[in-house]
Amino acid sequence: MINMDMVGENQTLCGSTFQATRTPDSVPSYLNDVLSSGLDLLLGSPALPGLEPSATWAITSPSGTHEPWRAGLTPFSGGSDHEVFMGGGIQVPATMFGSWPDFFYHTNEDTPDKCDPTALRRAVALAMITAGSIANMDAASAIDFSDRMYARARQRMGLDLVRAVETLQAALPGGEDLGEALNLVAHGFERESGALSSLLRLFPGEKSLERTVARHVEGLRLERESAGREVRALSLALSSRRKVSPSHVAAGLSPEEKEAARLVPGRLPDFPGPLADDYVALKLEHKRIPYRNAFPGAAGFEIGAFIDGRRSVLEIRNAVSAECGPVRLEDVREYVQKLAAAGVIVLKKADL
Template sequence: MRLELGRRVKEELSGGVAKSFVAEITRFHRVQASTMFHEAANYVKATLHNIGLKDARIEQFTSDGETKYWTWTTPIGWEVKHAELNLIKPKEKLIVRYKDTPTSLHTHSKGTPVEGVTAELIDVGEGTKPKHYEGKDINGKLVLASGRAKRVHEEAVYKHGAIGVITDTLTHEIEDIRESLDIPDAHAYQSIWPTKEELDKVSFGFSLSKRQGSHLRAMLREGERVVLNAKVDARLFPSKLDVVTATIQGNLKPDEEIFLIAHLCHPRPSANDNASGSGLLIEIARTIKTLIDSGKIKQPARTIRFLWVPETFGTIAYLYHHKDKVSKLIAGINLDMVGQNQEICKSTLNLDKTPDSNPSFLNDYIFNLLERSVGEFDHKTAFGPGSTFRYTITPFSGGSDHAEFNDSTFNVPCVMLLQWPDLYYHSSMDSIDKVSEDSLKRVGWIATVAVLTLASATSEDAIIMANLTRIGGLTRIQEAVKKAIADLHKIINGAPEELAKKLSEIAFNLKNKIEHIMWREKQAIKSVKRIGSTVELNIITQYTKDIEQKCQLELKRFNEILTTMAKTAGITFPIQSQELEVVKQARKYVPSRLFKGPLSTDALKKAIGEEQIEWLEETSKKDKEFRKKTYEIINFMNGKRSIYDIAKAVSAEYSETNPDYVMKFIQLLEKANFISIQRSN
């Protein structure tokens, strides 16, 4: 039956039809809470009605720059009709127009007088910190900056009196993969994101290409007086967040839901991010409806829900207004940036797992489908599959709509399918020609087979998925040991004193890692009870015992290696080191959350102040994974784990983490009244 399901989905689901839906969505300038987003939402709703999903509707939630859903302040509404930037001196020239390049206007820009504003341009470098403005008079002038528009706007306009902001750099640059110089004619998607209390201060901004910015900077370096005229016809107003939702009702357990979600937002065209996920989601809905109506597949036992949201804000608002539904959400898949032509965009399809704080069978099941898709879509050769399609599985990264569901106050397992990196991400060059019908069909097949299987999953399916998780867990145990062995090879010829220290560190880290893996994998196996509540307990018990025994065996074998190395080198092992004071303190205290949902970065920054924001930014430069770790530091707070336990958990999940960083971050949260801390017994 499952093989038959895969074949029927493959035959019905069309990458070409999906791409046509994607192309239609790219016509809309889909900024959250804007009139243009509402037009896109209406298009999705009408299309769903046309394919037979008659319950498709738009749910609206207040979004006015003031209303909060948990820690998230909603964006202000926005509408833009026209914008252009002209060079006046040293010569007259049109630089850019909104109608030609929508991403050239910073979203949430405020309107100017009809004649526009004319002002001198001043280069402020990055423009995100007070030091960038020292010795510069920018009051009433335009600034040219390479930093993020929101931060530049806060410094230049709110604090130093600039009349507007010009930026010329890509956001999210990746060295040697995605830099402004790689696509010098691209205009980055940049936003101001003002709150209601900032409406009197907010101004406008333009995003130029690196080439255009370089020309302006060259004039300034040569001593030219550069004068620009900016015209913006736009308004900011109290609005609504539009969430499009539709269902295929279950016939046995209609209250339980398997869901697919895609964010509908971002400026025109934003083809891969995320018209691709939104367009594919329409095609998945059409495919399932067609297969059911034709009698080729049965009505699912559980309800399948489809959601098109303004990224993060829409998901938060939906969960906030449907608190009663959370316990009935069984599992979900987030489709974000799934359509890339991999060769053009330099992309790989990533399965972004659930975080370790929310262990789930879903990870191994979806990855198994991803691996199966190679056999479904690629020719075989004498040497194996002739596939050039790249895919991988990655630790939880967040940054999209699966993060909200996986938050520890909800614990709904949701994975993300995402193509990353993408050379054209958040730029004017993220256009329909970068979208691949093949990618859409592959991802569509994976997601459709997954939701149909989960929606009708029985206890037998649960056992199969538990076994997939068991096998994956056994492999992950071995991978952890292999990495530790690789670390041993790096130090094998070290000086005795240094060798003893390193052996002890490696032994400690592996023990922590294996203990964490054992806990995570056992919980993931047990999580199949979400889809098979009557699954045989003795089978689940045996699978978890397999994990325990494997962990114990691998640790024993590894310690034998360490003992042999120490004996050969004539050193004492393990050595007893003095425990750091921060570790002693971390053992004593247990933090507990006082808020629901993932923590808004803006709420955190507003609560902790500039100096601590600077610390967070500097810490994130030293520890590249610290942003992801902060999500998990919060998620692991359950009123039982000590700060030390939490630090060990994030170290095991990602990489070794400085306990000082964890301690300070938790202290910041306590000071901001986001958490409470109790002394452990």
């Protein structure tokens, strides 16, 4: 699903940059790499005065500007119609095309003269490239595309390793959180292997594609194991340099983690999509239960989206922490319990 929200702005007048959002990690998808390839194609052919006819993808309009296009693929963000296609029980990959920041957003100066036909044409071109690439993909081209996805996935997992290293290095001496660093590496594998596997939904039962994807996922698994060893080695080296006791990941779960690992939230048929915070607050108010949302923005969306009847509260906390930044386990557990009290999810206890 392509949600074209704020497109066609004059970037110079509005101070804006065109943004295509990635799907959230709760919906890992090939769509992100299709978008990235389309942006690479369009940005690789800048509009140069007098040379537009010879640059196939230098998209301009006779009545618009001929300025370079500021555009990029950005992390998931909500606030528009694409959210409802992905929240929890609805797993349709979706992106939002928009422009931000905008000097005139929701002001009386937000008028048609701030539009640029060239910017609108470029947004439409990206939408057509994206939709056309998916619609015209066959099994053979999906195999070729999976090779490119695999290469990009390794790059992104490399960035996950950078975050893990920075997490260890930024900690105060003796406060290195090896578990949090390893969680970043593990989550990166889950995200990228999920995106590769999403290609199989386009061609169910296509054995050659299944074998190729399985080979790539195995390559990512080896990458994850190698990164994990590097993180552990760095943790030991940091401890030695800082003259503190090495940070260890506990052999077993803490009592709090054990309890969270047993709690498995599930969806109710009446609430398959995103869990609207205002609705939850209203339901709890009627029951005289105090409520404060500790997770505005993407983190709150993702906690709800990861609720699928299979993941535990601990697994949800780990996934959201890796994607959105560290969140406290007790806050996630309390939030999920409030959702259950509001009657929008069910909460079951599983055996470890």
